[in-house]
Amino acid sequence: MRLAGKCAFVTGGRQGIGRGIVNAFLSEGATVTTCGRGPRPGGLPEDVVWHELNVSDPAAVNIIAEATDILVNNAGVQVEKTVVDTTDADWELVMGVNARGVFNCCRAFVPLMPKGGSIINIGSISGNVADPSMALYNASKAFVHGLTRSIAVDHGPDIRCNAICPGWIETGMLDAGFDLADDPAKAKQDALARHAVRRFGKPDDIAAMAVWLASNEAAFATGQLFVIDGGMTAASPLYPGLF
Template structure:
């Protein structure tokens, strides 16, 4: 076990599955205490003497405040916040209702704002901290039907820069990770639901110059660095982690 995050206290929203689980696992391996904040309990195997769960509906400001306060009271402070939890649906601008839009912005953009707002005073009292927002390559481009999702992730990228500028004086850094395709139970279910899933998997691999799809630990590895003192001169940045997908120009043949 390494100790780059030894004695650090972290909150990871949605830390019990997918990308969040990769972040939680790597943080614990590096010595941090992690509080998973999400609606449903994570798998029992994830919980131990340094990994805890606080149930919260991130559409409710009361639940968000409760999660941050529980963490601070239980562990004496807060050093790291990872705004990872989010939702996604596929609808064009004409198909998207006002209620759809509001739901996306509430979970993907407003919740990170409220979590950050509530975490900053506690980080300031510790002499600083690291905020890591999970954006997306869809904050830089978009897949069809991802109007609201792309807008929310572009907002996260802008939010990241603004927090970095405002809170740098407090020793608080803020960066974002923009993942590409990351394997998870949800992505597997989605691919398996398609008519020709085998072809989709082959074409997905072709899209990635590294020759594989991403894993939750790929994001967790970068999150560890951004949370640690090794990245002490890094703030306001958006790191694309996509296996080179967004750098590969499309051709009629592969």
């Protein structure tokens, strides 16, 4: 029960990584509030508070902001386009949620967080290395990484702030990426060969890191980007698994 007595707010807790973090925090004894754009999802434990919230709206975020020990900025969207194909509406959607949404929540929650608070931003390996046809998504995650460092520097020692940078995790976003390939099945097989652990990640893999970062065990960790990608970005293009 590493999070016993702590209150957590997790954005984007409807499904995928966010839902995995909500469940993991509950199992470690935290009181959890989460949110999403639509109505309360089915199957969410009754003791979890749900807010219908668009994190890109600063006024809406300010209304629900409250004193909390742990803030997880997980809400995110993805558009599979190059720069030249990207529309203004795409910009408003992706940068609004992935970049401004994280900024809005940090700005609203930081003044309310008690000493010893922990902010965990969900970045991506796409903020470090560019995925093809993901121009805005890549850029939005790079923003999250930079903001993470700034918050750690500006608001330490009272608040720690770190980012988790997932690799390819089994969610709807992963499937959408493979759908861009001429042969999605072959692309998936090739991708698996690039992982040292020979599998894609699961939401629970990211949730486990979130629990550690939220706990007192991570008291000396701040301003860091923790890559959780099964060893994919550790390998050179000549990685033996491809041959």
